[in-house]
Amino acid sequence: MKFQLAINLERSTPDIDMAMVRDHTLAMVKMADEAGFEIVWAAEHHALEMTIAPDPFQLLTWWAGHTHNIRLGSGVANAAYWHPIKIAGAAAMLDLVSGGRLEFGLGSGAYQREFDRMYPGLDQKDGYRYLQEMLPLVQQLWQGDVAHDGTFWQFPAATSCPKPVQPQVPIWVAARSPITFDYAVENDCNIMSWPLTMPFSEAEKYRGLLDESVAKAHGKWSGQLAMMRHTSVYENESDRRAALDATTNVLGKFGNLMMKKGDVINGFPENVPFDQLEGILRVDTDTLESNLMFGTPDQVVQKLGMYEEIGTDAFIYYASMGLGMAEQRRSLELFIDRVMPHFSAATPMTSRQAGMPAAATS
16 A cells, blocks of 8 residues: 655644744655655645645645655645646646656535635536546647637637646546546546545445446546545554544534634634534544544554555545644654554655654653
8 A cells, every 4th residue: 555645734823833834844745755655745725724725736846846756746626716728837837847746636626615715606516517627628738739618618729838747647536426436437537535534434435436437437447546534643642632632623614614604714714613513524532533544553554454455555644634733743753653664565764764853742
């Protein structure tokens, strides 16, 4: 199994210094690079301090200048917010400056609140239609001149400048619904899935949807499946409690965005009280600890083995969940030193060898 990192610049309160957030995020990315992670993913979200990522390609270009081997993935850019010519050029520029490390991830968006500001009038549920028109078009633009007269974009002949360094850029689609799995398989895309707070059975469901889509395509799919989970590895009760408290707090903010309850003030979503949360957001701490990639190194190794058994090719370690910077560092150190060796023939570089200062013990 391969390992990938998803990380955001994030602030839970306005008193957290942005320079510290910047430096912490870069240190985590460099640590993952030197420890042998395959890909680092940058998201796209707007006007939210909990996910400060207005342009994933800008973030990835920054990280490219400080890393050597890790590949650089947009995880994911929202198709509806971009013009095809612009996103094709931005992604290709990243591929150029990074020496061919681009992983191009495209999605259909998550929060209706964000659509109301970035694309007023567009229902989030219709975002997949923009994805489906944009993806083949971007690939054509990378090859040469193309004129387009589509449903959402129309333009005379144009091309991407620059062109990607890679002859064939790896393409990723974020998928959880049957229609998106079908589309990804039909277009031979890699797939990333996120079971959110749901139990392992949700990951098994996604694997089943993928298998059904591959069967419809008569087995013609050569991509890989990556599963993302919020991850925290700990060895003491203090770090365990910090991870669960942070995640519970973040779920209250997600409830604000997904249920459109509460305000967002200067970029900070108000928490929705637990008793007002609904569905997958209303999860008690015991269930969270069981469902997410939380636990001691041995427990996390056991959980990852379950994902490997169902045919997950890569696990995306989602580091950002409002957890303190010191706890995030300690968790990634433990993952590198005590978890990754169980899944790799090669011994990864330890967190200390990776040149990251040891996390504080308190």
